[in-house]
Amino acid sequence: MSVEEARALLRSARLARLGCVAGDEPYVVPVNYAFDDECAISHSLPGLKITAMRERPRVCLQVDAVKDQFNWKSVLAYGTFEEIVNTDERARALSLLLSLFPRLTPVETLIAEDANAPAPIVYRIRIDRVTGIREG
């Protein structure tokens, strides 16, 4: 698969599997994201993946389109985790995410209604390498 085709899948997809290393073990979890051609942007509550990425910022995003066992493509984007803490940047990132994922999830709704809930972490993964494989 060409790098262009791989990047196109990365741009069009909204759901990726984030791979990171937690302790000595790999950790993989589905995430929604936006890709602006340099970075994947996402957000999360504090938790295992945030702790893992803060400790070991080299991560990957795997995105695929699987029709069946014989027709599939998979893209792997490697990059570095960066927390977005600057107020303006954070607002822009959240606004981009909100434009793609306009509804709050039930968990986020609970948080929005609870002033004591932890603030979500907004982060980017600065992509520096993209590879793709396909069959069919």
Added chain:
Amino acid sequence: MSVEEARALLRSARLARLGCVAGDEPYVVPVNYAFDDECAISHSLPGLKITAMRERPRVCLQVDAVKDQFNWKSVLAYGTFEEIVNTDERARALSLLLSLFPRLTPVETLIAEDANAPAPIVYRIRIDRVTGIREG
């Protein structure tokens, strides 16, 4: 999600994302597998994931059922990579895989027709910890 529900998804699914560590980076790739309640069994040509798992046998399998942003579940099964080299065990594992995935993929067909092609590696991941999260 209960451990029983997580294990049920692991049993019923056929496609997982395998997470391993290659060098200092996480590596994630889709794999077809069979789960016999103790181990996930799969096979692969020699390549990056096999090299990575031989060097760092702690891996994970992530399996999910995503309806939409608000209705999804994801299971993470941690385990240890073991290559199946014993002739009888290898035959049993391949027979199980063939019963679930009866057709050869185009790549495998090419290999079957080429006596000089490398032999596929048959392996199990001995699962020792299963966690699950869900929304909706």
